[in-house]
Structures are given as structure tokens and as C-alpha cells.
Amino acid sequence: MEKQSKAYGVHVLALPYPSQGHVNPMFQFCKRLASKGTKATLAITNYISKSTRPKSDTVAIDTFSDGYDDGGFAQAGDVDKYLARLEKTGSKTVAELIQKYQKSSHPIDCIVYDSFLPWALDVAKELGILGACFFTQACAVNYVYYYAHHGLLTLPVSSLPVEIPGFPPLHLPDMPSFIYVYGSYPGYFHMVLNQFSNVDKADFVLVNSYYKLEEKVIDAMKEVCPMLTIGPTIPSFYLDNRVENDNNYELNLFELDLSSNCINWLDTKPAGSVIYIAFGSMVSLSEKQIEEIAMGLKNSNFNFLWVAKASDQEKLPKNFVEDDNGLFVTWSPQLKVLSNKALGCFFSHGGWNSTIEALSMGVPMVVMPQWTDQTTNAKLVEDVWNVGLRVKVDENGIVRREEIEGCLREVMEGERGKEMKKSASKWKDLAKEAVSEGGTSDTNINDFISKLKKKPQ
Template sequence: MKERKKTQKAHVLILPYHLQGHINPMLQFAKRLVAKGVNTTLVTTVFTSKSTHTDPTSSIAMETISDGFDEGGRTQAEGSKAYLESLRIVGSRTLLDLIKKLGDSGRPVNTVLYDGFIPWVLDVARQCGVLGVEFFTQTCAVNSVYYHVNRGLLQVPVSGPTVSFPGLPLLEVSDTPSLVSHYGSYTEVFDIVMNQFSNVNEVDWVLFNTFYELETELSKLWKVGTIGPTIPSMFLDKRLEGDRAYGINLFKPNIADCMNWLNGKPNNSVVYVSFGSVAELKEEQMEELAWGLKGSNCFFLWVVRATEETKLPKSFTEEITEKGFLVRWCSQLEVLEHEAIGCFVTHCRFNSVLEALSLGVPMVGIPQWTD
């Protein structure tokens, strides 16, 4: 028995929160661990597993836990708080069962790496006697702001006009994340974001999806590991041959039509516009953006999710056929890599920022939600 333990590989269980921008970086980190010879298992909810488009050739082992709503996910819950409570209670129980099952099958878990949005996972890790590592999908700078709010060091709403944080330059209130600068916006998200720090001082390690050179000052203040950018290797360092996609999509990307449309455009002539999988613009914002793109007289590729289409101005789609192309979802990395792209209008979520930085695409920021 002792000899087997010596030769047994480490086994890391990775649990992202089931949003596209949280699954992607944690899945990419899982690929890096596998490439280093570490047994790695990605854990999603039952409903997420059934409703996603997954790469069948992926080398990442997959398992599921329940959030209490296996058939309909969050939409079945009576509000965000009810869902999160069910996720905590049912998820804790089924995660504990999963860890025991993996151990009984000869694949014992050594470490649980979990999304900061689900801090209760640390309690399960402690109960099982394994290491708990918290993973943050945003920058140290953004999370420093949230940490100060969580600890009561910064009161919201902020009285302003400026605020200061260790390791950061003096900020105007408008420079801070929208949950702080526009207190009361996205109320369902506020508690989730702030609760990331409920037990951060108890974890064995904290990892950030960023790189050291971007976080030099803040990295000196916290015990952290910077492991980003976590984007597919062939768009970055090319160490993982064939790694050109994240591998899991909550929405089905329209890759062929996007590429065909871009292929017919001159170099650096297209404005790419995307506000990600969660941010919801107001109807007035959608209208201003729509007419702004049309009035620019530039070619543009705009990702408009199905749930946002009703906010577009009437007749807009018919009026932009010569210059614009609307798509419900796309492969963002392939779009940003295309030589026709000259500019990226982004909601400033950190995954998008990292992708654009890695591929050298200029950005116009219209910050939304938490960044």
C-alpha cells in the first residue's frame, strides 16, 4: 500500500462556476496540468453537462455534481438566492459523494481547485482532507477592490470622487468595477462576487488567471500564483499541439459563416463587437451602439445573443447588409486572429481582454458588469 502511494499521480478536481467566462480559463488550466502529467478531472453540474457543446476529442476527464435542478438548471429556481443555496447544499453533498467514489475507484483526489464564485467547495475539501485552491478569473486589481468591500474597508455606495487601494494608482470611482461604481446594478451578482472572499484566508493557495508582469505590485502583497493567460496554446505559446479551442461552449458558435464573411474583407478593416455571454445592455445602449456602428461606415461583426436581439432598432438588420454581419455566437479567438479584424469593441471581461492582448488586437472598452 505504501509503495503504491509513492508512485500514484496527483489528481486535481477542477470546479468552475457554470458561466462561459469561468469554464474557459479553468478548462485551459486543466489542459496544462494534464500536459504536465497530472491527473485532472473537470466537474460541472448535471444540467451544464447535458446542455453544452463539448469537444469529443478532449483529453480532460469529466464528472458531474448536482445543483438540485438537473433538468432546467438555474431557470427552475425561484430567484438567484434560491438557486445558489440549492447549489451549495446539493452541490456539497454530491461533490462529497464524487470524491469518495473517485477514491474507491482507485483515483483518489489530492487537490480541489475551485472557482471563487463557489467558496463552499473549500468546506468539502477540508472534510475530505485534501488541499483547497481558490481560482480567480479576474485580475488582482479588480479583486482587490472587491476584497476591500467584502472586509468593510470600502463602503458602498462610494462617496468618492476618488478611492485608493494598496498597489494601485489613485482611482476615480468610475474606474472601479460597475458593481461598485454603479452600486445596485446586477444585484443578483453582487453577493456572489463579494462572497469569493468569505474564506480566502483559509485556502492553501490562490491562483489568478493573469500574468505576473501585469500584477507586479499586487503580487507582492498577496500569496498568489499568476498562471495566465489561460487561452488555447496555439494562440499563445504553441506548447500544446492542436489546442485551438477551449472545448466547451454554452452557446453553439457559428464558425463557418463568420470566417466566410471575414475572408472577403480587407486587412484591418472590420470592427468586432462582443459583450460576452452574460452582460445585458439596456435598449437605449443597444440602439446607440447599433447606429454608431452603422454611422462609422466600417465593416463590423457583432455578436448579439438571441436574448438580446429584441433590443436592436427596427429595420437595423436590413439596413446594414452591406457593411455589417450579426451572429448569435462565434469562436472569438478565431475571429480575433483573423487578419481582417482591426478593432475589438469589448465589455472588458478579463477573458476577452487577455485574448485581445495575446493576439495584439486594439480594444475599445465599454465596461459592463463586474470589470
């Protein structure tokens, strides 16, 4: 077995939290590992496997059970119920998966597990393999949760502004929503704090970011939690193009509208003239909010491409119809859209994957955060990276049409918008630099692989 093991170097099992925003970065990291001669296997739930039937030419795909093989999270219907069974059943079936490989010619050397699944490290330790914790969200967000978990940030927050090393002063709306609106989504709040329950016992800590992007926060957090930045984890085609045939994410948990003609439509528009609107797969906006967005767009008179579920499109004002200025789709190939020359602004919810994609494509943003990490990401977009604006919410929790129109105009054609475009271009170059040969992320991935190879076989 020793000779066979050396033939492939090392074998990494990657275990993402079973949602789109967590599967994508982990899958992309696996592709990077595979491109460097490491055997990588992505472990997804039985339900995701059955419903998506994923394939990859470079990454092996295997399955485990979250206890809800017929419907995943929707079958559970409750976050506490889902997470409890995910841990109980997942611990057992992931252990069985690892043991299956340990009897083969390519045993697992290390499990790279999503930080939302700290129980996976216990499985790794019990089976005598290495464990690498993988933080999907921004390092800045992770550090806020670290402070909250260790009692360094008193909750609920009463003393403002909050001072955390590496950050500008933070006010309540700048904090992750579980802290900003204290007591909201307690199941998820427990999950994000529990990321740090045993991270000090992990053999590696990996972060889906790149050093230059969060330099001050990373330097501060490294003092208490040594880590390796391995991002941005987007397809290589849009960055360094060193990973062969890596031009999309390959695994989609939602039905795709492959008939969408949005790229052809974008190609007919002048450079920098289109606003791209997409609020992620989990956001469901009220009819009033959709009306305000629609009228803000109409009043701005800019070209727009709006990704909206059919149920959201039904909430549009009756007199709001498509014309030469706008196009509605239920799904879009987001990276192709963001890299299109017609794009002038991304109107986003501020999810981390969407944010890092926009940064990597050099597209300025208007951000309308909804929950979880998005509020803190919006703070970074506006006040740290200077690549966009965060919309202001009124006393009823609605972003009004005048606010939307004003922010879009400022980013598209205002004086601040010009500076944002320059900043966006800088971050685009630094993202490419991070993953280039010898770049920080590339060096850290090489370092990770090198340390795995030194493990006794």
C-alpha cells in the same frame, strides 16, 4: 494504492462556478495540468453535462448536482435561491464525488475550486485533501473586493478618489458595478465579497492573470494573500502551442451557429480594417442602445462583424441592413476572429475573458462595460494598459452614436490609436512569454504541481 498513485503523479479535481466565463478558464487550466503529466478531472453540473455532452481527449469530465439538474440557474430563476441550493446540494454531491475517487486507484489529491464557491474548501478540509482557490477575474478586481470584504473600503463610497495599493486613483465609475451602484444585485455582491470568507485557509491561491500584466497590484495583494498567477488561460494554439491539439475551449453552454461564414468573410477584408463587436453571452441591450451602436457604425463607415442574438438583431433600425461593410452572426469563433489579420478593433463589454483574449491577440479595444467587473476592466484597458478607450455614457445611461463613432475612429486611425496598437503588441508578446517554458505562469503551474507531489500519499 501508493504505487498506483505515483504512476500518475497527482490527481486534481477542478470545480468551476457553472457559467461559461468560469468554466472556460478552469477547463484550460486543466489542460495545462494534463499536459504536464497531472491527472485532471473537471467537475460540471449535471445540467451542463446533459445539455452540452462535453468531451475531451486529455481532461476527465465528471458531474455533481447544483440542485437544479433539469434547468440549472434558469430553473431557479433567482440568484439567492440558486446560490443557496448550489451550496447545500453541491457540498453533498461534490463530497460524494471525491469519496468515489478515494476508493479508486486514482484518489483526489487537491480540489481547485472557483473562488465563488468557498464552501468547496470546507469539503476539501473535511475529507483531508488540499484546497486551491481559483480566482477567475483580474487580480485588480479581486483586490477591490478584498478591500471591501475586510472593511478597508467604506461602503457606500463617499470619499473620492479611492486609493488602493497598486492602482491609479479610482473614481466611482472605475469600481466594480456592485460598488459603483451600491445596493445593486445584492445576491451577487454577497457572493463576490464572500470569496474571501475563508481564503486564508486555502493551501493555494491561483489567479487567472499573468504577472507582467498586473505587476503592481499583484505585488501589493501578495502581501496579504500569497498567490500564483497561472494565466492567461486561453487555448495554447494562440500562445505557446505547447499543449497538443489545444485550439478551442471545447465546452460551450450556448447553441453554436456552425453555419457562420464570418472567417471567410474576414479573409476578404484588408488588414486592420474590421471592427469586431461582441458584448458577451449575458448582455441584453435596449432597442435605443442598439440603434445608437448601429448608427455609430454606419457613420464611421468601417467594416464590422457584429455578434448579436436574434432577439437583439430584431431591435436594429428597420433601414439598417447588411451591406458589403457589415456582417451579423449569432455566434462567432471569437479566438479565430481576434487572431485574424483583418481585425483592427474589438468593441467589447469588457468581460475578463474577452479582455484577456484581446490582449493575448494584440487587438486594441473600445469598451462599453455593463456590470460586475467590466467597469474596472475598462479602467485598466484605458488608463493602465493603454490598449483602448472606454465610451462615455449620457445622463440617460445611453452611449450615443457620436461617442461610439468618435471612439472607433480614434482607435482605428487616430494618433492615440497608433500608441494603443503598439501597447497591444507588447501585451501580446508578454502573454506568450508568461506561458512559455520558464515563463512566470509556466513556472507557477510547475511549482503548484511540485508542491502537490510532495503531499504524503
